[in-house]
Amino acid sequence: MLIIDAHAHYLDEPHYLKNLLKTMEINEIEKCCLSGLGEKFFCRNNSDVKRAFKMNPDKIIGSYYIQPGVSGIDEIQEAYNDGFKMLKVTIPTKPYNHKSFYPLWEMAEKLKMPILFHTGIVTIPNPSKEISYSSWDMHPMRLEPIANNFNKLNIIIAHLGVHWNNEAAELIRMRPNVYSDITGEPDGWRVRADRIGLRKWLWWEGAFKKLVFGTDVHYSKIPDNLNQDKNWLIQYNIDKTTQKLYFANNILNLLGMIENG
Numbered sequence: 001m002l003i004i005d006a007h008a009h010y011l012d013e014p015h016y017l018k019n020l021l022k023t024m025e026i027n028e029i030e031k032c033c034l035s036g037l038g039e040k041f042f043c044r045n046n047s048d049v050k051r052a053f054k055m056n057p058d059k060i061i062g063s064y065y066i067q068p069g070v071s072g073i074d075e076i077q078e079a080y081n082d083g084f085k086m087l088k089v090t091i092p093t094k095p096y097n098h099k100s101f102y103p104l105w106e107m108a109e110k111l112k113m114p115i116l117f118h119t120g121i122v123t124i125p126n127p128s129k130e131i132s133y134s135s136w137d138m139h140p141m142r143l144e145p146i147a148n149n150f151n152k153l154n155i156i157i158a159h160l161g162v163h164w165n166n167e168a169a170e171l172i173r174m175r176p177n178v179y180s181d182i183t184g185e186p187d188g189w190r191v192r193a194d195r196i197g198l199r200k201w202l203w204w205e206g207a208f209k210k211l212v213f214g215t216d217v218h219y220s221k222i223p224d225n226l227n228q229d230k231n232w233l234i235q236y237n238i239d240k241t242t243q244k245l246y247f248a249n250n251i252l253n254l255l256g257m258i259e260n261g
């Protein structure tokens with residue numbers, strides 16, 4: 001089965017890209033959507049990501065990182081021209097749905113670039129005094145006005161909201177242009193999801209049709225996350241068509257890379 005990791009980061013450590021590509025190959029992950037969040041997240045930056053997908057066009061899909069309140073709309077157009085296919089967003093200076101950010105979402109919609117929004121509590125591993133943010137600004141319900149106003153914009157909620165799972169799940173149920181991933185550290189919110197059972201939130205028929213596979217972990221933890229996801233799909237009796245949507249076809253559809261899935 002085709003597997004695409006819709007949520008990967010380019011960490012700033014020696015040979016990371018090489019190791020990531022090797023891990024993908026061993027685990028039969030065909031492509032990943034790679035973003036760099038910069039120094040504050042111990043990551044490489046957008047230009048490193050650009051270099052990575054230019055050198056590995058079959059393996060890497062460029063995901064351009066923007067920080068609302070800091071990044072401008074011209075940057076999005078430029079990223080698109082450079083070959084980036086989607087956007088990754090986190091730590092806005094104001095709530096995601098703040099009107100001053102609407103030109104960003106409008107531009108992404110126009111360029112047909114899906115947006116992966118971080119949602120839930122965020123910890124900056126390498127903080128500095130200049131960075132101030134509130135996780136409240138990244139509540140999944142902040143995405144509702146964006147989904148309503150830009151109904152051609154494809155939105156992916158990261159981590160099913162981390163701890164705001166109910167809201168994230170209802171949003172993907174009620175809005176056709178909103179999807180979610182269930183990524184994160186193996187010992188993070190996913191432990192709770194495993195203990196409680198994902199069906200607590202994803203209870204309706206077809207809920208898994210609104211999820212996209214991703215990892216969002218160091219390459220060394222990718223096999224664990226992938227295995228856990230495969231086990232979840234078995235545990236919840238997810239049919240083959242939905243599995244295909246989950247592992248690849250949803251993200252390919254959102255990126256406009258296949259006609260339908």
Ligand SMILES: [Zn+2]
Nearest residue numbers: 007009158216
């Ligand atoms: Zn992430």
